[in-house]
Amino acid sequence: MPQIEHLFDGWSETLIWSCLQGYMGHAYADNSENPVSAQIIIGDFCFFAGVPNTELTANIPCDHLSDSILMIPESDGWSRMIEEIYPFNSKKTLRYAIKKETDAFDREKLHSYIQGLSSEYTLKMMDEALYELAKSEDWSCDLCSQFPSYKDYQAHGIGVMALFNGLPVSGASSYTVYDQGIEIEIDTRTDFRRKGLALACGAKLILECLDRNLYPSWDAIDLRSVSLAEKLGYHLDKEYITYIVSTDNNYNRSRE
Numbered sequence: 001m002p003q004i005e006h007l008f009d010g011w012s013e014t015l016i017w018s019c020l021q022g023y024m025g026h027a028y029a030d031n032s033e034n035p036v037s038a039q040i041i042i043g044d045f046c047f048f049a050g051v052p053n054t055e056l057t058a059n060i061p062c063d064h065l066s067d068s069i070l071m072i073p074e075s076d077g078w079s080r081m082i083e084e085i086y087p088f089n090s091k092k093t094l095r096y097a098i099k100k101e102t103d104a105f106d107r108e109k110l111h112s113y114i115q116g117l118s119s120e121y122t123l124k125m126m127d128e129a130l131y132e133l134a135k136s137e138d139w140s141c142d143l144c145s146q147f148p149s150y151k152d153y154q155a156h157g158i159g160v161m162a163l164f165n166g167l168p169v170s171g172a173s174s175y176t177v178y179d180q181g182i183e184i185e186i187d188t189r190t191d192f193r194r195k196g197l198a199l200a201c202g203a204k205l206i207l208e209c210l211d212r213n214l215y216p217s218w219d220a221i222d223l224r225s226v227s228l229a230e231k232l233g234y235h236l237d238k239e240y241i242t243y244i245v246s247t248d249n250n251y252n253r254s255r256e
Helices: 014-020 076-085 107-115 128-136 150-156 197-211 223-232
Strands: 026-029 037-042 045-050 068-072 090-098 121-125 159-164 167-178 181-188 215-217 236-246
Touching: 014 026, 014 037, 014 045, 014 167, 014 181, 068 090, 076 090, 076 236, 090 223, 107 197, 107 223, 121 197, 128 150, 128 159, 128 167, 159 197, 167 197, 181 197, 197 215, 197 223, 223 236
Parallel strands: 045 068, 181 215
Antiparallel strands: 026 037, 037 045, 068 236, 090 236, 121 159, 159 167, 167 181
16 A cells, blocks of 8 residues: 555545555555556445556456446546447546535534434434345445445444334445545435435434544535535535446456
C-alpha cells in the first residue's frame, strides 16, 4: 500500500482510503518496487491511477462474484483503455460525487425526518439478527456485503434498519469503512419505496455517525440519490465518468 499511495493523491474517495488503510479491498500495481500504475478493487468498484496499463485494466479477479464492475478512470488515457479492452460489454455513464463537509448537517432537521416516519414502522440499529437477514435478501445484501462476518461488522460497521411487522424493509449502513468514517449504502425493498423510509434511515445513520465522530460519506449513483442526499444536508460536488463493465462471458478475467 505505501508504494501506491502517492498515485491516488488528490482522490477524495473514501473507498480508496479504505483499501489503502487496510480495512477492505485489494490493490494491484504494475510492479511492487517502483509502481507507476495501480488498481484498487473494493466491492463492486474499481479505481485506476497513474500511467494507463493494459494488464491492470484487464484484471477482474475470479473471486469477483457480481455480474458487473464499476470502473472509475483517473484520466482520459484510462478511459480509452477501458473502451478498447471492453468494447462490447462496457457502458459509459455518470456518477455524482458529494462534497465532504463536516458542518453540513442540521441535527434538528434530521431528527424531524425520523419523527415524521409513520408509526407502523420502527427503526432499529443493526444487530446480528438483522445482519443475517440483510445478507440473505437480494435487495439488502449490499448493506453489509463487504463484511465477511457479523463479528467484523460489529467491530467496524454501523447501520440502521426500518422494520415493518418485525421484518426489515429499508436500511442505511456502512458499505465500507475508513479511519475517519464510513461510506453510506441505502437500500429499500421495491414495494416500500416512496414512503420516507430511506430518508429516515439515512437521517438516523448520519446522527449516529456524528455522535461517534465518524464522517458519513455519500456518493450518488443517480440524480435521485443526489436529491436524497441534499435533503439530508449534503451538497453536490461534481459528476464523474464511470464504466459499467459486464463480467458475463468476460474472457479477460485474471486467472491468479
